[in-house]
Amino acid sequence: MIHDRYQLAxxxxxxxxxxxxxxxxxVRHPVVVMGGGPIGVATALDLGLQGIPVVVLDDHEGIGMGSRAICFAKRCLEIADRYGCGQPMLDKGVVWNLGKVFHDDRKVFEFNLLPEEGHKFPAFINLQQPYFERFIVERVREAQAAGAPIELRGKNRVDNVTVHDDHVTLEITTPDGPYTIEADWLIGCDGASSPLRGMMGLDFEGRVFEDSFLIADIKMANDDFPTERWFWFEPYFKSxxxxxxxxxxxxxxxxxxQIGWDVDRKKELQEENVRARLDAMLGDVEYEIVWTSIYTFQCRRMKKxxxxxVLFAGDAAHQVSPFGARGANSGMQDVDNLGWKLGMVIGGKAPExxxxxxxxxxxxxxxxxxxxSTRSTDFITPKSRVSHMFRNAVLDLAEQYEFARPLVNSGRLSVPCVYDGGPLNGPDALPGGPARTRVGSPxxxxxxKDGFLLDRLGEVFTLLTIDAEAPETLEEAGVPITRLALSAGDDASGALAERYLGEAGSGVYLIRPDQHVAARWDSFDETATRAALRRAIGLE
Known part of the structure; x- marks a missing residue:
């Protein structure tokens, strides 16, 4: 069932x-994106802001219904902010920091996700996916008005693709009949069931967990619960x-x-049965059911x-169980990684x-x-008597002893990916440098003094110097490098020095357009910087 608020625009x-x-x-287009969900539209926004013409083909005409994904992590918001739509998401979202874990009717422990001071965005916000999508589409409209070459084509269903060595042919159906276009590059963002993946004879590899979860989004008359994440193992209300x-x-x-594997989904979604579970949990509370659905845990990905x-991103490329908020958040990191690379290839500045x-x-x-996600799912849904006993023993210990609390897994929450040992990594030559800003890390x-560091990074290769000398501009292989000169004294809190210098007295970082560290040194070395840039764009 769908409430009117989820039909927004x-x-x-x-x-x-x-x-x-x-x-x-x-007609041949440089880039076609198949799928108009948040990942597809964000991909188009990334490329369009670079001036690359891109067409999005979607068999619908806008935002999908139902809240679906609701937890968006700090890294995801930072990426959205670079595209110009992070602040509206933060303004609308519910910021939460505290989580509590219960077993039966007892609180086992609580944890606080409030990040250290000195970040523009919080650890997490809760925001219904339709809002997240809408803010991205609205930013696309602003970009279009400013000249960004982005087209969003609703009711354009792709029925067939033919992949050639240097382009892709797409056959499309519309209310006015079929037509055909070509694309230099095709990006599949068409969701977990991905028709594109099926057309190409590709599939997922991984696990499907034999359990089902019933989602109920509700609006309560008396809103007495705190703004926290509460998770019950074997709840006393037996829902x-x-x-x-x-x-x-x-x-x-x-x-x-969590309702089990062998269930009648149609029966479980009947309103009286959903209300029976909610009533047992909430007691004598008036509420309105906004949206319901049932999902199954799946942890799978394409081999390539x-x-x-043809490139795949988001749920079309990989699926994870929703506990831990890793689905949409990882999809946005796909966009973050792909956008600048495809832009450089199309611009002739990097090899394919x-x-x-x-x-x-x-x-x-x-x-x-x-x-x-697999570890979370195994802990939440033990599949044997022994694993169930182990899980409950961990919960009992965690109630009294802090050492056991890291073993409790109600969904390890999404964190940004570090590309340790990645193919584009240059030297890590900053003795005493912090591990959190090692090469490959975001x-x-x-x-x-005048804002936040991440507002000054992104879109181009940046040479971040902290209490170190370097040229203001540098160019290698036709790619400009822009210097951002800072001093540890620019941040009175000491966070800049702690996060980027550690025990070093000075630091020089080569930072990719997606704000990941490509290389770092204790002082500027032109030869090393040029070599690191060439490696970062695939020339070495």
């Missing part, structure tokens, strides 16, 4: 006939083997009930994310082989997410 890009449909021969409670904007609460001129590093780095990210934020 659903038709954001209603069908319009394009000139391509009247062309005598198929499921486990239960999760989250607050969302508009006074809506998300409840997840690049197939010649640079896109192989997208596959390597984001497969690494997917495997990291799958590992964490740059942590830090406060500056």
């Amino acid at each position: 659903f038709k954001l890009y209603p069908y319009e006939r394009s000139t391509d449909q009247d062309a005598e021969t198929p 499921g083997a486990s239960t999760l409670l989250h607050k969302q904007p508009d006074g809506v609460w998300r409840v997840d009930f 994310f690049r197939h010649g001129r 082989s640079l896109l192989d590093s997208y596959d390597v780095e984001r497969v690494h990210g997917a495997d990291e997410n799958i590992l964490n 740059c942590p934020d830090a406060p500056l």
